[in-house]
Amino acid sequence: MGLNAPRGAASARNVLREDLPLPLCVLRAGPIERNITRFQRFTKESGVLLCPHAKTAMSPALFGRQLAAGCWGLTVATCSQLQVVRRHGVPRVFYANQLVGAPDIGYACGELRRDPGFEFYCLVDSASGVRLLADRVAHADPGRPLNVLVEGGLPGGRCGVRDVGTAVEVAEAVRAAGPHLALAGVEGFEGLVQYREPSRREADVREFLGFLAGIAETLDGRGLFQAGQVLLSAGGSAFYDLVIGQLKAVRLGSPHHVVVRSGCYLTQDWGAYASLLADLHQRTGSADPALEPALEVWAQVLSVPEPGLVILSAGRRDFGQDAGNPVALTRVRRGSAERWPLRGSGWQMTAVSDQHAHMTVPPGHGAEVGDLIALGPSHPCTTFDKWRVVHLVDDDYNIVESIPTYF
Amino acid sequence: MGLNAPRGAASARNVLREDLPLPLCVLRAGPIERNITRFQRFTKESGVLLCPHAKTAMSPALFGRQLAAGCWGLTVATCSQLQVVRRHGVPRVFYANQLVGAPDIGYACGELRRDPGFEFYCLVDSASGVRLLADRVAHADPGRPLNVLVEGGLPGGRCGVRDVGTAVEVAEAVRAAGPHLALAGVEGFEGLVQYREPSRREADVREFLGFLAGIAETLDGRGLFQAGQVLLSAGGSAFYDLVIGQLKAVRLGSPHHVVVRSGCYLTQDWGAYASLLADLHQRTGSADPALEPALEVWAQVLSVPEPGLVILSAGRRDFGQDAGNPVALTRVRRGSAERWPLRGSGWQMTAVSDQHAHMTVPPGHGAEVGDLIALGPSHPCTTFDKWRVVHLVDDDYNIVESIPTYF
Numbered sequence: 001m002g003l004n005a006p007r008g009a010a011s012a013r014n015v016l017r018e019d020l021p022l023p024l025c026v027l028r029a030g031p032i033e034r035n036i037t038r039f040q041r042f043t044k045e046s047g048v049l050l051c052p053h054a055k056t057a058m059s060p061a062l063f064g065r066q067l068a069a070g071c072w073g074l075t076v077a078t079c080s081q082l083q084v085v086r087r088h089g090v091p092r093v094f095y096a097n098q099l100v101g102a103p104d105i106g107y108a109c110g111e112l113r114r115d116p117g118f119e120f121y122c123l124v125d126s127a128s129g130v131r132l133l134a135d136r137v138a139h140a141d142p143g144r145p146l147n148v149l150v151e152g153g154l155p156g157g158r159c160g161v162r163d164v165g166t167a168v169e170v171a172e173a174v175r176a177a178g179p180h181l182a183l184a185g186v187e188g189f190e191g192l193v194q195y196r197e198p199s200r201r202e203a204d205v206r207e208f209l210g211f212l213a214g215i216a217e218t219l220d221g222r223g224l225f226q227a228g229q230v231l232l233s234a235g236g237s238a239f240y241d242l243v244i245g246q247l248k249a250v251r252l253g254s255p256h257h258v259v260v261r262s263g264c265y266l267t268q269d270w271g272a273y274a275s276l277l278a279d280l281h282q283r284t285g286s287a288d289p290a291l292e293p294a295l296e297v298w299a300q301v302l303s304v305p306e307p308g309l310v311i312l313s314a315g316r317r318d319f320g321q322d323a324g325n326p327v328a329l330t331r332v333r334r335g336s337a338e339r340w341p342l343r344g345s346g347w348q349m350t351a352v353s354d355q356h357a358h359m360t361v362p363p364g365h366g367a368e369v370g371d372l373i374a375l376g377p378s379h380p381c382t383t384f385d386k387w388r389v390v391h392l393v394d395d396d397y398n399i400v401e402s403i404p405t406y407f
Numbered sequence: 408m409g410l411n412a413p414r415g416a417a418s419a420r421n422v423l424r425e426d427l428p429l430p431l432c433v434l435r436a437g438p439i440e441r442n443i444t445r446f447q448r449f450t451k452e453s454g455v456l457l458c459p460h461a462k463t464a465m466s467p468a469l470f471g472r473q474l475a476a477g478c479w480g481l482t483v484a485t486c487s488q489l490q491v492v493r494r495h496g497v498p499r500v501f502y503a504n505q506l507v508g509a510p511d512i513g514y515a516c517g518e519l520r521r522d523p524g525f526e527f528y529c530l531v532d533s534a535s536g537v538r539l540l541a542d543r544v545a546h547a548d549p550g551r552p553l554n555v556l557v558e559g560g561l562p563g564g565r566c567g568v569r570d571v572g573t574a575v576e577v578a579e580a581v582r583a584a585g586p587h588l589a590l591a592g593v594e595g596f597e598g599l600v601q602y603r604e605p606s607r608r609e610a611d612v613r614e615f616l617g618f619l620a621g622i623a624e625t626l627d628g629r630g631l632f633q634a635g636q637v638l639l640s641a642g643g644s645a646f647y648d649l650v651i652g653q654l655k656a657v658r659l660g661s662p663h664h665v666v667v668r669s670g671c672y673l674t675q676d677w678g679a680y681a682s683l684l685a686d687l688h689q690r691t692g693s694a695d696p697a698l699e700p701a702l703e704v705w706a707q708v709l710s711v712p713e714p715g716l717v718i719l720s721a722g723r724r725d726f727g728q729d730a731g732n733p734v735a736l737t738r739v740r741r742g743s744a745e746r747w748p749l750r751g752s753g754w755q756m757t758a759v760s761d762q763h764a765h766m767t768v769p770p771g772h773g774a775e776v777g778d779l780i781a782l783g784p785s786h787p788c789t790t791f792d793k794w795r796v797v798h799l800v801d802d803d804y805n806i807v808e809s810i811p812t813y814f
Contacts, residue, residue, distance in 0.1 A: 126712075
């Protein structure tokens with residue numbers, strides 16, 4: 001997709017004029033710039049460090065803007081993501097995952113040895129994992145200790161210790177693995193709670209954050225943190241208000257910083273995160289941060305084979321479905337400037353093929369073969385990763401920059 | 408993923424030795440070679456033309472082997488796929504989709520004008536679509552008529568006319584659009600039937616193929632096909648036995664060829680297509696074609712956070728889920744040659760995150776942090792498209808070739 005898209009600066013090409021083959025993945029430049037500015041200000045005013053997850057877009061052109069706006073570092077989840085951000089010169093990386101593989105550990109340690117300015121953090125959640133990591137770090141010889149945080153996990157969830165006792169064991173294993181490892185803090189990912197019953201979510205997140213705070217206090221009380229500052233990190237893009245409130249309130253013997261790792265604020269979305277942001281605004285009684293959806297996939301009407309059915313030229317290879325199908329946003333009559341909003345008009349994506357979307361449409365829908373349709377995805381991460389190039393557009397859908405991704 | 412993978416010939420790097428960061432997408436070279444040879448022979452002996460869908464792997468290193476084995480042409484579904492196969496010099500392309508966009512039509516016509524040896528077919532399913540295509544072809548000036556096939560569609564399905572009367576209208580619109588368009592045959596995609604009740608599938612496919620045959624006979628009777636041979640094409644990877652039997656039996660005034668477009672025979676899979684192949688063997692009472700699953704995703708155990716739960720380092724960004732989650736195939740003890748088969752052992756992927764798989768495992772599972780796990784995906788198309796490089800391995804998982812994809 002977008003193989004013949006030029007990369008670089010301004011261009012007069014326009015999405016609505018069919019200057020490029022569809023489907024296309026489009027980012028609206030205005031919302032992107034405003035989201036970056038507003039979220040950076042929000043975290044600064046909240047007194048926390050912003051370390052956005054780079055996995056969302058895996059785009060140096062975008063994470064470069066986030067770094068320029070003042071974010072503390074970037075978060076990654078895999079070795080290949082770490083390689084991308086390091087090749088683009090990112091000096092501080094939070095590896096929000098267990099670091100296990102020999103080549104992964106070898107790469108991180110090689111970067112630490114090569115670049116004294118590189119600051120790196122990763123996670124541990126078992127004593128056996130700590131010993132494996134320490135052995136491999138010793139072998140890879142980074143020239144200084146590898147910073148690790150104990151990961152706390154949700155029962156039935158993903159990685160992370162499930163109780164404070166295990167956290168202590170893990171932290172003691174880290175101490176025993178000195179000088180190869182150094183304990184720098186406590187981490188957790190509360191975002192899995194978003195898949196639970198809405199009525200339970202806030203209480204479950206609060207309970208989980210209390211668990212992380214309890215780990216931090218216990219390890220602090222036992223003097224298991226390396227001297228200096230302690231990092232407490234949580235926060236996907238769903239509950240960062242709760243993370244900020246609860247983790248800032250922790251009282252430790254050493255000073256601590258709260259690191260939030262939200263990635264989806266960059267583009268927001270038209271489904272899951274739109275709804276989660278509305279919940280957040282309701283919880284806080286504030287409209288801050290005011291984030292706008294910026295990500296769209298543009299497709300074309302290929303066929304109107306039955307009265308209530310329209311087939312589009314984009315499918316599961318062009319947008320994510322894990323948090324629901326995209327919503328129809330706009331219809332543009334081919335070869336004209338006529339536009340119709342589609343939200344709330346009864347258009348619905350009822351089936352999806354690899355390269356097609358099957359839209360159930362109301363009588364009088366008016367769509368014709370060749371019309372252009374904007375789709376608004378839910379969960380940006382699984383739409384970005386479908387594209388090697390995404391196009392930054394102005395309000396008139398002129399392409400102002402074509403941005404490569406590095407998935 | 409695989410950003411630091413070298414491309415090219417033999418290498419001593421081994422997947423099981425952790426010579427490369429995981430997860431990795433692996434193709435077993437032996438099954439791939441045998442599948443290509445066997446399916447080519449099967450279609451030849453069946454008296455049909457094989458035009459495999461290139462969208463499955465979008466890999467010139469693989470479709471080059473299919474062309475070398477004697478396939479008639481390649482099938483694509485989008486303009487970007489067409490661009491890839493043309494840039495790799497493929498002389499005959501079946502565009503198994505409505506061709507609608509101005510730049511898409513411009514590209515195809517430009518290739519026809521530039522290269523007299525290029526043979527191209529695409530689909531039409533409405534008189535208005537034919538007129539739009541003809542206008543755009545006239546504008547793009549390919550220097551010869553564009554070959555089109557009337558697409559027949561399933562009720563409630565995707566593109567395609569729903570009745571013979573509309574097919575006649577469409578074919579007459581094609582005739583009226585001479586010299587820009589030429590009617591070359593009839594096409595349909597019966598594969599959507601695989602999502603219906605198993606007990607209905609065979610009858611529904613037979614009914615649909617009968618509908619396509621009826622269109623062909625009617626258009627032939629009215630002299631609407633361009634002089635020369637007629638193409639009748641159907642066949643994804645689920646019901647090609649029925650397609651071959653029924654479309655070969657059609658009797659027309661002009662000679663006709665049957666074109667099947669299966670793509671998934673290349674790798675088969677561990678889920679949907681494995682089951683559909685078993686159905687096919689049962690229908691035909693034969694073990695032909697004997698196809699083997701060749702596609703695996705290798706991941707690593709990151710955490711065993713609870714007794715019945717193992718977290719792996721691969722997630723929805725590494726494999727498809729549209730036809731079910733991958734199955735666990737093999738466990739390899741880190742740093743050793745010990746292997747355990749996992750099929751039927753009670754390992755089950757019960758949840759998936761962007762970068763993690765959550766495996767429910769039985770007591771005594773024996774997995775430890777760092778162990779390597781092979782996963783077998785269902786529906787190869789949606790696993791291939793997660794990777795920019797896939798690795799061809801020998802039976803010992805030495806990497807013999809690292810293959811770029813062009814999604």
